[in-house]
Amino acid sequence: MAGNNIEIRNYDLKDLPEILKIEKKAHTNPWSEEFFSKQFSGSTRALLSLEDNQVLGYLVYQQVLDEAEVLNLVTCVERQNQGYASRLLNQFLMSLEPYQVKRVYLEVASDNLAAIALYTKYLFEPHGIRKDYYKRENYRCNAILMSRRLE
Numbered sequence: 427m428a429g430n431n432i433e434i435r436n437y438d439l440k441d442l443p444e445i446l447k448i449e450k451k452a453h454t455n456p457w458s459e460e461f462f463s464k465q466f467s468g469s470t471r472a473l474l475s476l477e478d479n480q481v482l483g484y485l486v487y488q489q490v491l492d493e494a495e496v497l498n499l500v501t502c503v504e505r506q507n508q509g510y511a512s513r514l515l516n517q518f519l520m521s522l523e524p525y526q527v528k529r530v531y532l533e534v535a536s537d538n539l540a541a542i543a544l545y546t547k548y549l550f551e552p553h554g555i556r557k558d559y560y561k562r563e564n565y566r567c568n569a570i571l572m573s574r575r576l577e
Contacts, residue, residue, distance in 0.1 A: 437472035496532035
């Protein structure tokens with residue numbers, strides 16, 4: 427499980443190289459440095475999970491008025507299934523309270539059972555499907571659209 431000396435803080439530009447390393451190991455179709463840079467130059471923000479100043483995971487999101495969307499939630503491959511993503515998601519949801527966010531949206535690959543279980547644990551409910559949305563090496567899988575009401 428995630429240790430007690432976990433720090434969660436906002437993204438800073440100097441964190442991008444560590445994020446890119448994690449992204450490339452965790453995904454078959456990782457976001458590029460250019461894509462991250464464009465995202466972070468706009469309204470997109472991120473929370474980072476760190477242990478001993480080492481980035482272990484990140485949650486990328488956007489907030490518009492009273493809605494937020496999780497765009498990417500990733501834990502480094504070596505630390506997956508140890509509670510880091512859960513801590514990030516929990517901190518993210520708590521951070522939205524002062525902004526009176528009423529609903530949070532996300533999409534998750536239908537073959538990512540661990541992520542689906544995590545989101546379900548945090549009361550996200552499915553409300554739609556994007557057929558054949560995610561490209562895998564030898565197949566395509568659906569995206570499950572999920573959301574959670576915060577009020």
